[in-house]
Amino acid sequence: xxxxxxxxxxxxxxxxxxxxxxxxxxxxxxxxxxxxxxxxxxxxxxxxxxxxxxxxxxxxxxxxxxxxxxxxxxxxxxxxxx
Numbered sequence: 001x002x003x004x005x006x007x008x009x010x011x012x013x014x015x016x017x018x019x020x021x022x023x024x025x026x027x028x029x030x031x032x033x034x035x036x037x038x039x040x041x042x043x044x045x046x047x048x049x050x051x052x053x054x055x056x057x058x059x060x061x062x063x064x065x066x067x068x069x070x071x072x073x074x075x076x077x078x079x080x081x082x
Contacts (some may be wrong), residue, residue: 010067011046012040015040018058022036022037025054028053028057055074060074061073061074
């Protein structure tokens with residue numbers, strides 16, 4: 001299995017599983033549909049801020065999006081000390 005392809009397949013699969021269009025996801029990310037399409041097919045590497053937004057939007061871990069784990073559940077976040 002090639003991890004560099006898997007990360008692109010995952011954002012496409014998440015979008016399709018939720019019945020979303022590329023245009024809808026691109027709007028959430030504040031990018032053009034063409035840019036998002038290039039993320040999905042691996043022409044463009046998506047920047048860290050996009051990875052974080054996608055992880056929050058889909059409720060998955062960043063590690064899942066980039067192919068480091070098959071576990072979709074995000075890690076619990078640390079509480080900030082006051």
